[in-house]
Amino acid sequence: MELKNQTTVMEFILLGLTEREELRGVVFVLFLAMYLINLLWNGTMISVIGGNSQLHTPMYFFLCNLSFVDMCFTSVTVPKMLTNLISDKKTISFPDCITQLYFFVVFTTAECVLLSIMAYDRYVAICNPLHYITIMNKKVCLIMSAAFFIISFLNGLLHTLLVYRLSFCNSNKIQHFFCDLTPLYQLSCTDTSINELVVFTEGSLLVMLPFLIILISYIRIITTILKIQSTAGRSKTFSTCSSHLTVVIFFYGTLIFMYFRPSSSYSLETDRISSVVYNVLSPMLNPFIYSLRNRDVKVALRRALQRNISSSFRG
Known part of the structure; x- marks a missing residue:
């Protein structure tokens, strides 16, 4: 039998975060501010790292990639939500x-x-410091990025x-602020068992396998740190990866909660909040987490700010 797309719904209605008219203005201002902060700080991170030769290392190369991904x-x-x-x-x-879904x-x-990849980079830097430059060379970093x-x-x-391939022939109201998988599955009048x-399976592979790599990397990192004799040495070594660990917990915690649970436990309000956390809040906070907990980034940001102020006065 020929498989055809039987979609009769030509457009969807995004119900958004709230249907209360009195809250729309407040929500708009709040999310516009978070979005602009996201673009400003992630763009600043890319600019500062790209313009500072001392930060042209694998760790900061991948941090640039993270800022770009967060902006996108x-x-x-x-x-669209705004x-x-x-x-x-x-x-x-x-x-x-x-x-949008794609x-x-x-x-x-x-x-x-x-x-x-960033967890593996920290593992090599801490557990194999003498071979770090050889293992994480420029070619390897570019291949990993691609x-x-x-x-x-x-x-x-x-x-x-x-x-x-799904058919949408009943309601066209998406109980969300964007086109996500679970709300679309709920609207479909086609069997979504294959999609789920x-x-x-494949989704677990691309989410849980990286998480497993992160977990193994940090087990090895913590084991290596505990072998360091001095307290100051342990603290300094762990500080190089504490920012990344914070970002991982924040992002993966909400992502796993959102997608790796039975569809019967789907809750509209809870999932809206979770989506805001990993879709809006986490990308906005990532540059702050890295800049506030990383001495090299703070120094580079301070120098860039001083240069801009000096240029403004000269102009």
Whole structure:
């Protein structure tokens, strides 16, 4: 039998974070501020690291990648949400919804894989410091960077094609502020068991395998740190990866809660809050976490700020 896309719904209605009219203005201002802070600070991190030769190391190369992914990650969903908050028309066309879903999956996967690469980088730096430059050379870093983007784009394509095969012939109201997998599955009048199976298998591979790499890396890192005799030495060594560990806990905690649980336990309000945490709040806080807990970044930011102030006075 020929498989055809029987979609009759041509557009969806994004109900957003709140349906209370009196809260829309407050929510708009709050999320606009968070989005602008995200773009400003992640863009600043990329600029400062790129313009400071002392920070041209694998650790900061991947931190630049993380800032870029965070900017793109939030830009996939927040602008549309902000538009809907100030507009009476909250619709999104089927092609736009599929496109949004694609890039959402791409950058979610990219963040997962990139965080595991950053954990491996810290493992090599702390557990094999004498071979660090050899192992994490420029060519290896570029290959790793290209690999996680290719994997992410392919994963996004897989989930998008699986959603495209579904039929949406009843309600077109998405109980969310963007086109996510679970709300779309709930609207479909097609059996979504294959889609859910892929999320729990292939999705688990690309989320839990990186998490396993992170876990093993930090077990080895902590074991190595505990062997250091001086308290000051242990504290200084652990401080080089504490920022990354904070970001991992923040991001993975909400992501695993969101997607790796039975669909029967789906809660609209809880999932909206969780989505805000890993989709908006986490990308905004990441540059603060790294800049406040990293001496090299703080020094580079201070120097860049002083240069800009000096240039302004001379101008």
